[in-house]
Amino acid sequence: MNSQIKVYNQLKTYSRRGAKKNKMHDRKANVATAEAGVDAPTRLLLYKLINNQILEQINGIISTGKEAVILHANSDAGYAENVNEYNRTICSPQLLPKECAIKIFKTTLNGFKQRDRYIKDDYRFKDRFSKQNKRVIINMWAEKEMHNIMRMQRVGINCPDVVVLKKHVLVMSFIGNNHNAAPKLKDARLSSWELSYAYEEIITVMHKLYNQAKLIHADLSEYNILWHDKKCWIIDVAQSVEPEHPSALELLMRDCGNIITFFETRGLPNIYTKEQLFEYITSLNAKTHNAAMLERIHTRGASISVATSPSQDECPEELKNLVYPFDLAWEKSQCERQQREPLKSAESSCLTTADQATSAMGTLNINVPCACQENKS
Ligand code: ADP
Ligand code: MG
Numbered sequence: 001m002n003s004q005i006k007v008y009n010q011l012k013t014y015s016r017r018g019a020k021k022n023k024m025h026d027r028k029a030n031v032a033t034a035e036a037g038v039d040a041p042t043r044l045l046l047y048k049l050i051n052n053q054i055l056e057q058i059n060g061i062i063s064t065g066k067e068a069v070i071l072h073a074n075s076d077a078g079y080a081e082n083v084n085e086y087n088r089t090i091c092s093p094q095l096l097p098k099e100c101a102i103k104i105f106k107t108t109l110n111g112f113k114q115r116d117r118y119i120k121d122d123y124r125f126k127d128r129f130s131k132q133n134k135r136v137i138i139n140m141w142a143e144k145e146m147h148n149i150m151r152m153q154r155v156g157i158n159c160p161d162v163v164v165l166k167k168h169v170l171v172m173s174f175i176g177n178n179h180n181a182a183p184k185l186k187d188a189r190l191s192s193w194e195l196s197y198a199y200e201e202i203i204t205v206m207h208k209l210y211n212q213a214k215l216i217h218a219d220l221s222e223y224n225i226l227w228h229d230k231k232c233w234i235i236d237v238a239q240s241v242e243p244e245h246p247s248a249l250e251l252l253m254r255d256c257g258n259i260i261t262f263f264e265t266r267g268l269p270n271i272y273t274k275e276q277l278f279e280y281i282t283s284l285n286a287k288t289h290n291a292a293m294l295e296r297i298h299t300r301g302a303s304i305s306v307a308t309s310p311s312q313d314e315c316p317e318e319l320k321n322l323v324y325p326f327d328l329a330w331e332k333s334q335c336e337r338q339q340r341e342p343l344k345s346a347e348s349s350c351l352t353t354a355d356q357a358t359s360a361m362g363t364l365n366i367n368v369p370c371a372c373q374e375n376k377s
Contacts, residue, residue, distance in 0.1 A: 038069060042104055045169045053079045054089060054164060054171070055100065062101060062181050071102040072179060073171070075163070089164040089171075090150075099174035100163055101181075103145070105138045105238070107168060135168070142168045145238035148215060155212040157205050158233045175226045175233045182228035185262070186221075192268075194230065199263050201232045203277060206255065210281045215240045218251040221258035253278055 038046070049055045056076040063070040075096045079089075089096065142165060149172065152159045160172035176182040190198060202225065209215050217224070217240050224236040241248055256274040263271050272280065279285060 038104060039107065042107070042169065045166050046102070049164070049166065049169075049171065050076075054096075055102075058102070059179060067106055069104045069106065071104065072174060072181070073100045073102055074098060075100055090162045095161070096163065097161060097173035099176070099179070100171050101160065101174045103142070103170045103172065105142045105168040105170075107135055107138050138168045141238045142170045144240075145236075146170055148237035148240045151213045151215055152209065152234060152237065155208050157208055157213065158231055159237075160233070160235065175228050175235070182226040182233065184223055185225040185227050185232065186223060188227035190227070190266075195263070195266055195268050197230075198227070198232055199268055199271060202259055203272070203280065205232065205234060206259070206277070207281050209234075210243065210252070214242050216243065216245070216248050216252045217255055220255040222262045249282075252281065256281070 046055075046058060050058070053076040056074045059072045059074065061069065062072050075098055079093050079096055091097075146162050146165045149159055149162050153161070160175055163171040163173065165171070174181070185198065206217075206220070209217060215237070217234065217237060219236060219239050220234075224234065226233040226235060241251060245251070253274065256277040260272060260274045260277060
């Protein structure tokens with residue numbers, strides 16, 4: 001046989017073997033990721049994270065919620081920065097956490113329904129509410145979570161570190177140890193001293209979040225606070241909004257209510273009422289600004305001081321009960337910020353990385369899920 005044909009045959013056998021092996025890995029990956037509701041394009045993103053040596057292995061599901069799936073992964077010890085475009089993580093190789101949590105925002109119809117409420121009644125979205133745009137909007141949610149985490153980081157609030165964002169897949173540091181995720185505050189067993197400490201910590205965090213990070217969590221409760229290293233860690237901030245958001249005060253009051261109810265139920269004495277907590281955070285006096293009114297008021301994009309000025313009792317009837325899109329407010333605030341400080345922050349470098357499909361696909365190592373919980377929040 002001539003040597004050229006020999007080489008060709010060898011290559012063919014090798015590639016067949018490779019294909020078979022990949023098929024096996026694929027099947028394994030399909031089972032595990034299908035279980036977690038991860039679709040094919042998302043699996044490709046995960047493959048790429050492994051192939052580009054950011055992640056070494058994906059170990060299993062931490063949580064499957066209505067809007068997101070959280071997986072546990074190990075980072076790749078061989079990761080080196082700036083090897084290629086794909087490898088641009090937010091943290092440096094030295095700071096790459098050993099254990100990572102991957103938050104995959106669901107792109108399925110079911111998951112989308114939860115967010116739908118913020119856009120479906122808004123005339124500005126009527127024409128854009130097409131299948132094609134769902135992915136874009138979901139990517140925006142992931143991006144928003146990343147930015148909000150980074151804002152919390154900047155003011156020293158305990159929260160995960162962002163590792164990398166790829167479309168609707170956000171990789172962050174894992175809060176927990178040795179594959180065991182830290183418990184949610186609702187499940188944590190706290191001594192009375194720890195309970196009191198957690199309360200003090202959370203109200204300080206809420207104050208910092210509003211006054212320094214200029215954010216309102218908007219889904220803060222014992223479900224989105226983890227208890228780790230005897231400290232509270234804030235997670236799940238995709239929906240968090242700025243104080244200028246039209247529903248900011250309502251959302252803040254709701255957060256205050258959730259937190260106070262939790263500590264009340266746990267029997268912690270001498271705590272604020274939700275109105276007092278609201279006042280502590282915003283310095284808006286509940287007597288001057290009737291708290292019930294504050295809860296209902298829509299600021300309609302006006303600043304809080306204007307919207308709550310004593311001369312304005314309540315917003316006009318026709319503007320009540322509007323459903324405001326978080327996404328639009330986010331988009332607007334992003335544009336404004338970019339105009340203010342063009343391309344200044346590290347945040348902007350990883351915004352809209354157009355992911356090129358790589359031809360070489362790595363293998364996805366899926367082990368038995370570690371701690372799979374149905375996530376209520
Ligand atoms: P969802 O939108 O599904 O509520 P979350 O961000 O709240 O998404 O994550 C769901 C659950 O996954 C959390 O309650 C927590 O148990 C776990 N989780 C999320 N992020 C992390 C993390 N960085 N480290 C450890 N566990 C996490
Ligand atoms: Mg949550």
